[in-house]
Amino acid sequence: ELEKLVGKYSNSDIVTEFESLSNLQPVREIELSNLTLFPLFNENYYQGKNMQILKDSIQTNGITIPLFVYQYENKNYIVNGVKRFLVAKNQNMKTLPCIDVQGSIEDVIIYVTNNMLVNKDNGLVQGYAFKVLMDKFQMSEKEIQRLTALSHGQVANLLRLLKLTSAVKEYIIEGKLSTAKARLLITFSSKDQIKIAKKMFNLSVRECENLVRKIRLGDYLVPEEEYFTYKREGDQIVVRCSDDSLLTSIENFLKELEK
Incomplete structure (x- = not known):
């Protein structure tokens, strides 16, 4: 059982074991509209410019590596292939090649969290996953440490990134x-x-x-800089603002004008 690997093997060994078993399953096409991301994923933390290479590849060759899908709560949850799914959705693809993974929800959680570490996903991806583990799956920070072989400080810092x-x-x-x-x-x-x-x-x-x-x-002063600018470009007004609260106020004001 995959859960027994925790604490005994490295993150990569756990991922390899899970994927080796899953790759024995047949590939099937699933409509994109019937797929959803596993709760540990937040698509907003993947939408960086570094996805361009993947976009170009899929545009040319399509999806060549199947996504891993886990059936849970009557849904087809993607547990591997988030970036491929997001690119496919952006390109309005209808179906995607998928492999159904087997095991308990605990097995899947162990796989997803360790795969994030193996893939060196950015800290926001990992921090968000840990927060969901605590909020939705009622896991403690100590349990997350055991699950990922990370220290208390590492887990705490990743969670703090969300702020x-x-x-x-x-x-x-x-x-x-x-x-x-x-x-x-x-x-x-x-x-x-x-x-x-x-x-x-x-x-x-x-x-x-x-x-x-x-x-x-106090040996170095952070230089002041303009944090709010705007200019007119043709029929558009471009606003640049580095203050979250001010930007929200501007957005709310514009929404009121639309009513």
Whole structure:
């Protein structure tokens, strides 16, 4: 049983064992409209520019690797192939090749979480999965640590990433900011998170740690910058804003105008 592998084997061994068993199952076509992401996935954390290579490949060759699907709560849940599914949905594909995976819900949870680590998915993907494990599946942080072989600090930092401002989250999704760098921003205000993050793009993690240390000691002042600008481009007005609360207010105002 897959659950017995936890604590005995590495993350990659667990994933390999699960996939080896699943690949023995036949491939079947499932309508895209009948597929949904497993609850541990949040599609918003996958929509970065780094998916372009996959988009080009699928545009040319279609889906060549089947998705793994688990039937749970009367739904076909995708447990492997999130990016392929999102690209296929964007390209209005009708059906996708799928393999039905076998096992308990516990087996699937173990597989999905360990596969995220093996694939080195961004920290938001992992943090969101851990939050769902706690909220929906009533798992404790200690159980997640055991499940993933991560330390208390690692699990806590991934969960805290979800509290970052949306602009910084976008930097993570686009690959501009690593998890190791992003976790250094958690205690700063939304405005400072954005300004400091931009300074981090071309620095090493060690250099980022030194930068944050200097800021906290007052040896380095974060430069002020315009966080709200707008300009007219033909029949459009382009607004750029790095303050989440102000951006929400503008959005709500525009929605009122539409009524």
